[in-house]
Amino acid sequence: DIVMTQSPDSLTVSLGERATINCKSTQSLIYTSDNNNYLAWYQQKPGQPPKLLFRWASTRESGVPDRFSGSGSGTDFTLTISSLQAEDVAVYYCQQYYSTFPTFGGGTKVEI
Amino acid sequence: QVQLQESGPGLVKPSETLSLSCTVSGDSVTGYYWSWIRQPPGKGLELIGYVFDTESANFNPSLMSRVNMSLDTSKNRFSLTLTSVTSADTAVYYCARGGYTVIDLWGRGMMVTVSS
Numbered sequence: 001d002i003v004m005t006q007s008p009d010s011l012t013v014s015l016g017e018r019a020t021i022n023c024k025s026t027q028s029l030i031y032t033s034d035n036n037n038y039l040a041w042y043q044q045k046p047g048q049p050p051k052l053l054f055r056w057a058s059t060r061e062s063g064v065p066d067r068f069s070g071s072g073s074g075t076d077f078t079l080t081i082s083s084l085q086a087e088d089v090a091v092y093y094c095q096q097y098y099s100t101f102p103t104f105g106g107g108t109k110v111e112i
Numbered sequence: 113q114v115q116l117q118e119s120g121p122g123l124v125k126p127s128e129t130l131s132l133s134c135t136v137s138g139d140s141v142t143g144y145y146w147s148w149i150r151q152p153p154g155k156g157l158e159l160i161g162y163v164f165d166t167e168s169a170n171f172n173p174s175l176m177s178r179v180n181m182s183l184d185t186s187k188n189r190f191s192l193t194l195t196s197v198t199s200a201d202t203a204v205y206y207c208a209r210g211g212y213t214v215i216d217l218w219g220r221g222m223m224v225t226v227s228s
Contacts, residue, residue, distance in 0.1 A: 001173075040214045042157075049206055049218035050157065061216075093157055097213045101170060104157045 002026055002096050006105035013110065019081040021108045023094035028074045029057075031098065038098035041070055041079050044107075045090045053092075054079070086112060114138040116207050116219035124201075124226050130194040134207030134219060141188050147211025148181065148192045150203040151221075158203075162211025163190055170212070197226045 003026045013019045029038045037057035042050040052061050054070040057077055067082045081088055089112055094105040120132035134146070147162035161171035163181040171179050175194070183190045194201060202225050209217040 038213075042215075044157075049208075049221050050215070051218075052214055052216050055214045095157075095214070100212070101172065102159055102211065102213075104159070107156045 002099050002103055004094055004096055004103055004105035006094060006108050008108060010109040013084045015112060016083050019084050019110055021079040021092050023077040023105050025075045025096055029096050029098040030074055037073055038096060039077050040095045040097060042093045043090045050093060114217055116217060118205060118207050118219045118222040122224055124197055124224060125228050126198055126226055127196055130197050130224060132192045132205055133189050135189045141183055141190060142185055144209055145212045146190045147208050147215060149206045149208055152203045199226050202226045
């Protein structure tokens with residue numbers, strides 16, 4: 001099984017400041033056949049279902065503000081919020097879909 | 113606009129079977145992966161399993177002995193059964209589109225409590 005580990009568990013960031021969330025997998029998420037990283041990011045606001053933010057590690061979904069960016073490759077990935085807004089308070093999850101049974105990281109709670 | 117709606121009992125007794133359905137509106141269930149994900153109170157996300165067609169499914173190894181999923185194309189819905197439930201199965205249960213790859217559409221979620 002591929003285990004996804006996120007860090008930190010939580011972070012407090014001032015409005016307008018940068019938030020950085022890390023995600024590490026126990027094996028590479030790159031398929032050599034297409035050179036893509038099989039890694040997604042989700043945002044879950046309180047009382048709501050998760051929302052897909054990124055697929056392929058860095059491909060932003062339609063409607064996601066460009067202050068959000070995804071980066072990384074292989075086993076180490078990062079979600080960055082360049083200028084934190086009040087509406088970004090949420091728990092963020094990474095997910096690998098490299099294996100036939102995808103798994104999630106434990107989540108990172110972002111607070112102001 | 114595609115929407116997913118979970119339905120089923122919100123309270124299940126220990127050792128009994130949890131049964132949920134997810135009705136899909138706005139698109140056909142055919143041709144997509146459909147999944148169930150759960151989230152215990154205050155905890156993270158766990159993929160229970162996913163189904164692709166009436167005969168193709170993949171389940172979380174930790175739940176495999178207790179879980180089943182099915183797809184009903186005539187009613188445009190898919191279902192989850194989880195047997196021999198305990199308090200550890202208390203969670204918000206989400207139905208969603210995807211599962212083998214990214215999960216791009218989620219239901220609102222349904223709280224299921226296991227208690228006598």
